[in-house]
Amino acid sequence: MEDVILYEVADKVATITLNRPEQRNAQDQPFLELLDSLWTKAAEDKEVKVIVLRANGPHFSAGHDLSQSEANAKSYAEISGDFRKTGLLNLHNWEAKHYLGFSRKWRDVPKPSIAAVQGACIAGGLMLAWPCDLIVAADNAKFSDPVVRMGIGGVEYHAHTWELGARKAKEMLFTAGAIDAATAEKLGMVNRVVAADQLWAEVDKLAQQIAKMPPHALAMAKRAVNVTTDIMGQQSALQACFDIHQLGHASALVQNDYMVLMGLEELKKA
Template sequence: MDELKYVEYETADAVATITLARPEKANAQNERMLDELHYCFSAAEYDDEVTVIVLRGQGKHFSAGHDLGGSAPDPDAVSLAEPDGAWHLNKIYRWEARKYLGYSWHWRNIPKPTIGAIQGKAIAGALNLIWPLDLLVVADDVEFSDPVVLMAIGGVEYHGHTWELGARRAKDLLFTQRTLGAEEAVQIGLAREAVARDRLWDRTHELAVQIARNNPFGLAQAKRAVNQTLDVQGYYTALQSVFDVHSVGHGNAISVSGYPILMQLDEMKQNLKQS
């Protein structure tokens, strides 16, 4: 990739740091950002000088999720409509299987520890970036949420919710659109620790450097042992199955409104502006 526009990448102390760099849009993910993220994760994966990978976001919020458009057109926005303006589920399914579920699944299985530094709001599609990570350090103002039931969809594409949160808490967040904060995240083991906002990046780097002192092959084997255990329990099969459930939501929206989602976004956008 010749130039990074929405993501920054740097290495130091055997740690690769990938930074979402679209703070004016609350790091909302358009197609180019996703491609840049995948490029950077792959660069870190195959760099023998890198032992640990950190993902973080500039600005007040880690990520507002997928970029669903706004007043100004975005030349890097996802466009899956046919030339006549019609939407077809097959095209949407193939694109999301590659760039949402596919990218996230690849990041989850990189044989190096990955750590997320998460602050502010982490909404819906932000979870596609967070669930694949091995460890999380959160700021004390963090708020996880997935309010896409408001759009008649059962959850985002990489649906690790039940594994990360437990069945009843996952249902609670989806049914009520409530947020999950720092204290609760640490209490349930979702986050390793919560720190003051101004300490988030430094503390995450400290942890990454500490882990990077270990034998790289040992780290890779430890990660594989845990991931493989989850997969034997049905993790990958569940992700694939629920991705199909997610896609049925798009099919329903197309049949009702001719658009892949039922656009009930005012409440979501207003909450983001007020925070």
């Protein structure tokens, strides 16, 4: 399991590398739990001043591992339980921890973090990139959240409005379309756009520049910005949107006895 995510520390920078390129770095439960443990490891390491999240392969992340969800009914049943007996409680609690909870936790790690994004960053992939303080994108990066096709109003960490602005957020969700790197930079979601073959070098350069700063000052600067968006209502909105997300699961269950309206193969065709 260890090799699906790589971890290294050099020159005060911890680099976490998603390493499931054949699956487009899709996320199943063990993958997410390992990723969270590595975020915690970097956060607690006094030698680490900056955290970099990047991915091997042509794509940053295709999001939740839907192929696993469909193929492994036993795993799905263990996560969700019997809906007729418990309702959505088990699924709600699992997603609250692994999706909303992990993303919030990574967002609040008191060290600067940088996401390096290339290729597709789809749905659950956004929940890995958005919690990072800075995003550097390759010029081939595309960001999307097509889960409206599945009967859901958006991924569990619903930061779309904060990242894109209300109208662009609605456009992304309503059309299930993608936003390219140049547009994302104009909207302020992405800090820099570079050629794909320069992505890691640019991120390393930025990480080293930040690592030279006093760590306490970095932590205070991050806290000041984060608490400002908290006061503006971001955390309350994220929680409210997560609860709305659960209504999507409830609606799908009523209609087809499954937590979404469209499976992986149907989504690929769409």
